[in-house]
Every structure is written in structure tokens, then in C-alpha cells.
Amino acid sequence: MLSKSINIQINIFSFTRFVTSSFLILFLFCFSNQTAAQTKIIMGTTTDTKGNPVEGVTVIMPNIGEGISNSNGGFTIEYSVSKGSPKKVNVEKEGYSLIDYDLGKNGLAITLRELDRTLKGQVFAQKNAPLSSAEVTWKGVNYEKVTQTDAVGNFYMEIPNGKTITSSSEFVINGTKINGKFFSYDSKLNEVKIVLSGDLSNPILKESKTKKEESKTEKVAEDTVKIQERINLENVVNDLEMQKSMLAEQGYKIRAAMEEIADELNRSNITPQEKSRLRRELEALAAQLIKNETAFEEAQAETRKLMDKIKGLLYEKDSMTTAFTEKIEEVEAEKKLARLYVLVAVIFVILLLVVVGIGAFFSRKINKQKSDLEKSNYDLNQTKGDLETKIDEIQNLNKEVTAKNQKITDSIRYAQTIQEAILPPNIEFEKAFADHFVLYSPKDMVSGDFYWMANHYTLDGQKTVLAAVDCTGHGVPGAFMSMIGNTLLNEIVNQEKVFDTAQILTRLHEGVKKSLQQNNMSNDDGMDVCICTIHFNSDETAHVQFTGAKRPLYYFQNSFLQSLKGDTKSIGGRDRKDKPFTTQDLYLMKGDCLYLMTDGFSDQQNADNKKFGTTRLLELLEKNATLTLSVQKQELNDELQTHSWGTEQRDDITILGVKI
Template sequence: MRLKLLFFLLSTLFTIYSFGQGGKAIQGVVTDDHGRKLPDVQVKINDFDPVMTTKDGTFYIPNILGETSINTVVVSKERYSLGDWAMMDDAQVKIMMVKMDFQLRGKVVDHIGNPLTDVEVKLKGEQFPQKVRTDARGEFVLHLPPYAEITKESNFLIDGMITPKEGIHIGENGNSVILTKPQLLVAKTEEKVSPEIQQKVVEKRKEVELQTEPDISPVLVVVVYEEDISTASNVSVFIDGKEYKTNQHGEFEILADSINNSEVSIPSHSIENRRYDFEDNYLFLYIKDENKEKKPEEVHLEYKENFHLVFNALEAEKQLLQENGQYLRKEIMKISERLERDAPSNMRKKELEAYLQRLQESLIDNDLAFENAQYKTNKMLNRMRSQIMEKDEEIEQKEIETQEVKRSLYISVAVIVVFLIMVLVLVILSRKFKKQRDELDSLSKSLNQARKEVVKVHEETLAVTDIGQRFTALLDFEQHIDELQEGVNLLLDASVFGIGIYHEQEQVIEFYDQGYTQKEGSSKVVRLDDQSSLAGWSFRNEVELIINDLKEEYHLYIPEGSIDFSEPQPRSMIFMPLIIGAQPVGLIKMQSMEKNAYKQVSISNLKSLASYAAIAVANHKVYKELKQKNRHITDGIRYAQTIQFSILPPFELIQKGFQDAFLLYQPKDLVSGDFYWYNEVKTDKGKNIKYLAVVDCTGHGVPGAFMSMIGNTLLNEIINFNGVTDTVEIMNLLNEGVQTTLRQERRINDDGMDVGLCAIEETASGMIKVSYTGAKRPLYYYSNSEKSFDILYGDVKSIGSIHRVKKQFTTHNLYLQKGDMLFLTTDGYADQNNPFKEKIGSVKLREILEKNIGKSGEEQKQALEKALKSHMAGVEQRDDITILGVRI
């Protein structure tokens, strides 16, 4: 019973300690690569329990253990994969997810449900170029781009014929579809088939239906993971000597029965674990880089654990593993009985045997995990027993000490009793021992005096602590020397109080006394080679100097006649060297016009005060140095701002080339990662082409400004010197130029830029042709003739960085009329948040542009600035902002 009570008290104390020592909760937000917040994303950080994001994409993880670093981030959402994550300046975790290519699985049947083989299936539209044919089961797989969405309105073509809406049956998760071929074509086919053949088809259909239970796909998807649970892309996997390459998501496909009893190897990597997902037909391989340096495991000599939480978690894990094992055994028994009972075809038998083997391997992995959990549970129990035994030993030791205290108490009581007897005797013999009683009275008075002195020392100690805190809290203490002197005056008489700072190069001490201000610039400088200075003597010898009668004591330290007593001089002085790490940094001085003012001063209090003052002086010197360096850095950035503005085209030149124009250019810092670009080129054929571009470089501030100068230089070189006029070719050359300049083929970095580029020329018919190529940036345009405001989206590819999948840039051609408007933007305006973390967004930006389309360029700019100022009231600008609008 006593051990149980002890264990409960220890657990409760550790839980309170954990909450008391715990750090702040981990907060963050999950967005896609366009900055849109994603709800319903499962987030797991380090070893914390996974949580789901809210409707606004945010999540919250209690951090009761006070972890300060984030090692692993795992996120899960259908059709999305982890792109990147980072810890932001506001101590929040920002996670970016990328939408994956969409894999649509489907089946084509006739009007009575029979699967149709070898028919062509395609989605209508230029953005869906892929055509596939159904297999022997009437099934197909379409690989669609990330933005694809399958609805009843989707147009499926089966052998060139559009499938009606009632013939489209979409699965619950939107990843599968069953298509019914138009009945007219099926009816014509059935008219040519005799009843005998139709009966055989029916029997064959029943046989196929029996064979399809359970539905086991012959294709196995293999997914390869690195040590940090990120997918391993572009990795070679050898199976029985045949090489397979993983795609950008770490996946490749293989026939399920071809991997049984096969040798699987990955160069320079070891396969740490393999796990089958037998429900969705996946094989997961967990690999480890053998060339990585192994870090020594940390040895924890002392630790505390919340046994209740850990023990319950292990028991829950064991229960889940046990239930999973029961389910796997039932599935294995069911497949084994089916193989023994039925006589499936050879192909079907191989599929069932492959499925059975994957179940068996999953069962082995599950049993190993259960044994590991059982081992951890036993280890935890042993640890609990060990700590309980240690606490028992401590209790026994405390009991022994308690007995000793009781024994001492009994002795003390006995002594007191004897003393009382003696007092009784003394009372009886009071006349004889009157002298001794007087001595006792005197001793009592001494004790009271000592008590008062102890109280005084305690109060002085508190005063020293308070003054010290004031010292260390003021970086520019020379402006607050009067306040510090008032605090010291409460401790002792300091009618003159000052702090001296040691300047090593000049070998002087510069004193700041009360009444000093920076405007007056008054300070007293003492040279260390001045032999007539008491301050210099104290600093050189690193000894505190206390003088209570200057006239009688000064000659002990400096030559006689060094002080002119014809003028009023302080009678008492204190000099205390300020030392940090055995290095003198300054001197503190106190003076009084009273004699013997410091006779009863506490040396320990003075040393404590000097320690605080030394820290204050050191902080002050560092503060001054940082202030000076900050001024130099700011001057350099301002010069960089002048250089950057010099490469930007004059806005008057843009206004001259169009009917009207406006520019909203608002860098976050002095220099910007955004820049705008304009050029006019006359081709060999006499055409006059105007080029407009708005570019958003990686980062902002100085790094972004460097990138902007690289981009501006490359654009001028490509068009002015190389004579390139096609927007796609310009973007390709710009991409290659950035990669070459940054040497990205040798270094792993994703620095680059998002670009919106327009080529504008007038055709023979008087129409204006606009050729647009975008790298992750859209083009907004307004047509007066159609009274429509629309958007052209750029390609999902940035300029620069090394792309594993080579994607080509594309050109969008528009034919507009004079008076129509074009708008090029970076993402800074749409991404600006308000105090509630809400962004302006591209929808709001479009509304502002469309609402003010009939106004002049300057009025449109003012409307954008007004909306931005109202939205971001109370918060800082988060990114560079650029919007360029022209009326052609």
C-alpha cells in the first residue's frame, strides 16, 4: 500500500513538473503552393500525436514536454504531398503541400453491366491529351494533371462518342469512375450475335464475376521512403536484376506476382523495412543512406518519465497490433481456403498467391512490432521497479535521519530540563548569582543588536539586487546615471556617483557622473599613466579602494601634494574595479562630503554592486558596437537601393509606350526582390514589339535584390544582344541563365523567380496581339468589346532551381483592341494579411481591378493603395508588392 501511494505521488509530481516546465504549444498553418490554406490535413510533428487542420488550415499541438526543436514533419491529405516546411519569425510552423498528379481508375461496361475490352477512353479537352484502352476486365487508368476534377459535367469519349451524364457513376472519393458506353452502339452489336453466343457470354460473365472476389489488382505500387519519411524520388530500384526508377513522388508500378521471393536492392542504400498495404495494393520500402555519417546515440544519465502516459500508450499500441494481427490471420485463412477449395485460373492463382504472400509478410511485420511493444512495456516496468526501489532506499535513509533527529531532540530536551533545574537553583540562590544574571541581560542586548544588524544586512542585500537589476536593464546607462545614483543613495551616502568605462586602445577611463546627458557631452577622462589619480591606482592594481578621510589617507596611494585642498574636496571615497572574466572593463566611484561616511560599509555588498555594474558596462560596450555596425549596414543597404533603382526602367518610358499606365511598386525593405522590366524591339521584318515583365525573385531585402539584378541583366542580354523575340524561348533562356549563374547543377538550392512576360504588337488588321508566357504568375486582362475581365494562368514552373521533371513553358495568345487593359502582378499584394491572419487573396484583387477598370491609371493605383492600407492596418508588410497596369 505504501509503495502504491509513493508511485502515485511521484507520478503526480512529475506531471505537475512537466506542465510547469513545458514550453509553448506548437502552432502552424498548412497551405498549398499557391498560398491557399488547406483544411482536413493530418499533421504529425516529432513524436506528438497527429492532429487535423481546421477550416482555415491552422493546427495546434500541446507541447507539455517543452521540446524546442522540430526534427520531423509528416503530413497526409489525399492527392497532396509534402513540399516544404519552415519555422517562421513569429515562432509558427508553416507547411507547404503540393498537389499530386491525379490517377483516375475506371471501368467501361455496356448497358447491362458487361465489361467492354479494348475500347478507347479519353477526357475531352486540350488539357487532357492522354488516350488509353481498356484491358481484359474493361478497366483503365488515366493520369490527369493536379487541377483535374471529375464531376457529372466531365465529358468522357468512348471510341470517339461522348458518354451521357446518366452513364457516368463516380466513386465516393472521386478517384474512380464507371462509364456506360452509349446504348445505341451496344444494341447494334447485340443484333449481330446469335442467342447461343449470348448465353455463352452470360456464363463467361458469371465466371469472371466469381473470379473477381476478392478484387485484387495485378499491379503493385511500390513507394520508397528516406530516413526522414520523405519520398525518395529518382532512385534506382533493382528487382531480380531489372531496374525501376521512382518518379517525383517516390513511386513506380510492377506486376504484383513478379516481386514474390525476389531480390530487391538499391545502390548505396540499405532496406531497413518493407511493409505491404494489402487493402490498396501498395508496397512501402524504407531505406537508409549507408554513406551518411552515423551520429553517436545520446546517453541520458538522468531522466524522468510520466509512467502513466507511456504505459497506457504502449498498451494501446499492443491492442491495435493484436487486433490487426487477428484480422491478418483471418484474411490469410480465407485466401488459403479459397486456393484449396476452388480451382482458379493460372493468372488468378498467381494473383491470389502474391496477395497471400503480402498478407503473410504484413503479419510478420505486425508480430515483430507487437514483440517490440511488449519489450518496451517490460523495459518500462523494470524502470518503474528500479525507481521505486531507489525511492524506498531514500525513504529508509530519511527514516534513519529522522531517528537521529529524534535522538538529538531527546538529548536537547534532557539538557533543557537540566537547564530548568539549574535556573530553579539560580532563582533560589539569586542573591549569590546576581552578577551572572546581569551578564545574561547584557548578552540579550547584544543578541538584539546582532538581529538588527542581520536585518540591516538583508535589507542592504535586497537594495543591492534592485540596483544591480537597474544597472543590467539599461544598455545606454549614461543617459540614466541620475536614476542609478538615486538608487545607490538609498544604500549609502553617494553625493557624487559615477561609472567609468575602460578604453583599451587609448588607455583611459571615461567617467559618466550624475547630471551627465548626451547633449551636454560632459564626461571626465582619467589617463591610466596619471600617477596622481586615485581612480587610476585602483584600476591598475585591481583593488577596491575605501577612504574615510581623504586628507589623512590619500598619500598612502598617490604622491603627496597631488590634491589641492585649497578647493572643496570630498572627505570619503570608494573606487571599485569592474571585472568580467579576469579582464577589467571599468571603474565605479562614490564620494561623500562627510568624513567616515563609509566606515561601516559592507565590502560584500560593494562587490555585488560592482559585479552588476561590470555586466552593465560590458552590455553597454556591446550595445554601442552593435549600434555602430547597424548604422554601417543600413548605409550599405541604402546605397544598394540607389543601385537597384538605377536598373529599373523609368516609368515615364512605360507611360509613353501606352495610352495610360500605373505602377504600384512597394518594397518590403529598402531594397526589393520584385522588379519590373520594359523594352521595345524593332524586328528585321519591321515589326515593333513591346515587352513588359513583372518578376518576383526568391526572398526579399538584400538577397532578393541580388536576384533581381541577375534577372534584369539576363532579360536585357537575351533580347538586346541575342535578338530573341519569342516569349517561350526568352523564358527558357532566362531559366538556363539563372541556373548557370547560380551554378545550380552543382549546388542544391531552389533560388529562382516567378515571372509574367508579355510581348505586345499591332497586327495588319489593327488588332493588338498579346503573347503571354508565365512562370507561376497569371495575366489579368479586360476587353472593352466583350465587357469581360479574365485571367490567363501561367505554367506551374519557376525560373531557376533544378526540376526533376522537365516541363516546357507555353504561350497564350490574345487578340485585343486599343483601349483594353493588361495587369501584371507579383504575389505580394494578394498574400498580405490583416491582424486576423486573413489574406487579401487573388479574388479580392480581381474585384478591385475590375471595379476601377474605367478610371485612369493614377486613380486605379490610388484605389489599390487605399484597399491595401485599410486591410493591413496594425500589421507589417510581409512581402514585396508590385502591380503594373497598362492600357494598350
């Protein structure tokens, strides 16, 4: 249960929500400038993934105000201009999570997804003894959920959306099918109890018909509650949840500070010295991120082990206490029997000697058992003391784990901001192109994809170098590769003024091999790159020089989508065939478009494990090529969400579109 609580806490601050919130803030800022001078109104709707309105969703703008959606899913937020522009947007609705924001003709559209529910259950063997380490399977049409009971028979499993438990539901315990006659389900608490017994009169299975059976049912229920209360770790979990809420609040404040640093980097008047200093600080933090992530994984595993150990110790203590109580009752019964023998001896004086002998025999036996019980009691007290000491040690370890979790979580969030800060800002695209879009969707919080751009003004005119790069792996390893690639491109183009695309990739290839010591070590990590240098002419035409490392370049000209294939050689890795990179030339007119991309979009699978495919992607680009690039981006997003609904993102996704 502790592991589940930790996962839920982490998922709350997912990267998707951070990115979509950033785009929503930009939209609200632009929209607010067109309303009345004194008060402004923001209108929108909240719907689920099927398009049905969601009522009671609280839309919160911390520095502006909040609104609640009605039965039609609509909401409005009216605020005074003096409060400033919207900064942040939060959406709250129990049982739902945010998927996306979008601006349409009817205002701000917010899409929510209904969360899976958690089923809690307990499995008993005969005589209501909890069954530990049992495999529990819940089967239904086209789905199957499997989990395992803990030391006291408890289990938890996620219920898919739209699925419910009925009397016809089927559970399988250790390979044995259990139907509705052997389990009871409480829909209010979403709890199920299963008893592996052929006796259908068991009080957990059906209502009693006699007063004797009713009394037995109440006693079994009372004993079950006592067992659960003694081994319940809810208080420990609640404490951890409270601490994690505090960590989340601290993470929010830290991200706000990081956004200020990112804003400083995006200022047009920032000096090269300041920019270099800030980037060195970001690179130092990126190195710290790897260490913190390793510590986070170790802390997570240690937390699960410690909680399992606590449950086992507490259950062992409960079993020993029960055995001790049974011993006491046995001694009391034997004492009554001894008093009966004494009474018989008084009545039957003739058998006095025999009775005395019997009494002495039983007296010695009782004394011996009493001595044994006292020793057992002493051992129990010793065990109790040892348990309390171990619990204190575990609590101290939990505090250390919590502190490490805080540092690791903060570092991951910070690394996310670091990577976003090194990406080219929109103003650089606007200097070079009539229109553009960037579709950038990392699989994890940090990405192995990145895009790079540089504008240079020479005696021959403006030259713009544009690249889309797919590094080996994703997440933190891929992010480190992207940092290496970004640094090398800055050195080659911005410092050494190399604009020939074949030379750029050759230098990048050599730099990666040197940075990763691939001549001395057996690793093939590297990059696939699509890069082009655009020479802008005075007659509004452009000469494009292209080189690809296993990536093509697509362009739309004369009403057709066409392509240039890249070389079959990657950046980095061991050179089996030392082939040089080649350049290809392309001449474009005003209004023609270029598309640079990685393979993440075309490789995304749907629920049937079918990829989106390169052919389908190119058909979609050609179909929408005459639309504005912002509309093209929205069409790509819509098609991707429809295709991948119900599945996890497979890889980082990057697509750049620019218009000459």
C-alpha cells in the first residue's frame, strides 16, 4: 500500500501537465488582452474523453480566481484587470485527471480522463485464517487482473474504467475458481472478502438464519476487525502522504524559481557572459540529477522492503499473543479440575491418601506449567522490546528515505527545466521563418530528443542552421546524450562558424566518440540527425543544404510532399564502414515548407500494437500542408491522441515545421 501511495504522488506532477499548463498560460495571456479595459472574462468547457460534459470541475487560476463547471460542462471566470495576467492554471475533480487543453471556436476546452479505481480485498482460508502469498486473479471479458496477497491476506488491484464487480464475477485463487457464493462485495467501500471453504453457512458468505448463527457471525466479524486493527499501517501511510504533500508544495516553489531562471535565459538583452554562467549552473545540476535518481530508486526499493518487514513482524506478534491467551485459558481449566479433585477427596475420606497423591501430582504439574508460562511471558516481553526497537530503527530509516525522495524529486523537476532552457526560443524561429510549429513530446520528464537552431548573419546574407536529433534511449540517459549533442553543435556552428552540413555531422560524430571514449570502450550510443543549412536570398528564395544521419528531410513544393533521404551512417558508435557524410541541395520558393522529425511519431503504437507508420504520417502532412502551421500541429496532435488512446507513449516525439 505504501508503494502505491508513492506512485500516485509522483504521477500527480507528471511532465504532460506541466507542458500543457505552460501552453495554456500563453493562450490566456493573449486572450486577456482583447477583453474590456476594467474586467475580463475567460470562458470554457470541461469534457471527458468521449466528449461528454463533466460537471463540478474546479478550474483555478491562483492569481486571478476560479470557476466551477455546470451540468453542461461550461464555466466562466471574471476578474479585474488590476490582478494582472493569468500565471498558472490548475484543474481539480475527484476521480479525474487532466489530459489536454485546447482553444477552439467555443473558447477554452479542457479534456479530463476518469481514473481507475482501486479494489481492496482479503482472502481467508478455513476457520477465517488469512491466506498469505496467494495469487489472486480477477477475470472478465477481454481483460484479466493478477495480484498477490500480503502476510495477512490483503490485496489491492486496479479496476478498469467502466468495470464493476457483480455476483457473476469470477475470482481465481491459486488456480481455484471462486464464484459469487464464496465472496461478498461492499460497493460503498469498494472492498471484497473471499473465503476458501465449502461451508456456505460461513458468516462472511451469507446471512445467518438462527440466533446462534447470528452470534457466531458477530464474533467472527469482531475478531476480523481486531486482526486488521492490530496490523493496520494506515497511520504510517497517512504520515508519509502528509510529508509528500509538503514536498509537492516545496517542489512547486522550486519550479517557480526555475521558471524565473528560464525567463532570464530567454531575454533578448542577456549578455553572453550571463548566458554562459547560467548554462554552466544548469550543466552542474544535470550531473547531480544522475546521482539523485540512483539514490531515489534505491530508496524506493528499501521502503517497500521495510514495510513488508513491519507487516510480517506485527503479524508474528499477534500470533504469539493469541497463543499466550490460549495457554492461560488452558491453565484455568486445569485449576478447576484440581479443585474438583480436592472436593472428591473430602467426601471420600477413605480415598484420602489416593486423593492427596493425585493432588500432589497435579499440583506439581500446574507449578511446572505456571513456570513455563512465566518463562513464555518473559520471552514475549523480550520479543516486544525487540520489535519496538526495530520499529524505531525503521521509522528513522523512513525519515532518511523521505529526505532523499525530496532531493531526488526536486532534482528531476529541475533537470526538466534545464533541458527546456537549452532549447531554441520561439523568437529565434520568428527571426528566420514566416511561420513555424514545434511538436515536442518527451516520453518521460526529461527527453532523449532535442531540436537545435542558430541564426547567423554573414556577408553572403542570413544563414540558419536547423536540426532535429534523436539520441540513444530516453529519460535521463537520453537527456545526457542530448546535453552532449547540444554542447557540440554550439561549439561547431556558433563558435567555429562551420555551416557545411556534412562537415557539421562529421565534427559531431568525432565529438561524440571522443566524449564517450568509444575508441576505448565497447558502447554504441549515438544519435540520428536531420540537419540543414538554409541560405536566404534577397529574392525571397532559399538554398537548402541537407545532410542526414539515418534521418530524411521532407519538403512541400508545387502541391506535393517530397523527401531527401539521409545517409545510412549514425552519429557516434563504432565505425564498421567509415563512410563520409554527404550533402544534398534543394531550392525553395516563398511559401514552401520544410519538415524535420525523429521516428517517435511514426513508431507510436495503439492498443492493438499497430504503429502509426511513416506512410500514414506523410499522407497526413501532405493533406494539411496548405493550412497554417499552427493548424497542422493541432491536426498532428489530434491524430496521435486518437491513435494512441489507452496506451503509453513509446518514445520521445519531435517534429519541426517551418515555412520559407
